[in-house]
Amino acid sequence: IDKVPKVMSPVLVIHGTEDDVINISHGLAIYERCPRPVEPLWVE
Incomplete structure (x- = not known):
């Protein structure tokens, strides 16, 4: 995650x-650290 x-x-x-x-908190943590994120897709 540090990369x-x-x-x-x-x-x-x-x-x-x-x-x-x-x-899901792990996915959210990755999303929050991305310099150029795309809107995330949370699958139910």
């Missing part, structure tokens, strides 16, 4: 809201 701010291309985060393995 995300160095990604200069647009980033699309897609994450399931009911994911039991990786909490």
Whole structure:
């Protein structure tokens, strides 16, 4: 996650809201650190 701010291309985060393995907070953290984020897609 510390490398995300160095990604200069647009980033699309897609994450399931009911994911039991990786909490959605991880997807949100990546999205918030992107310098050029695309609107995230939260899948229910």
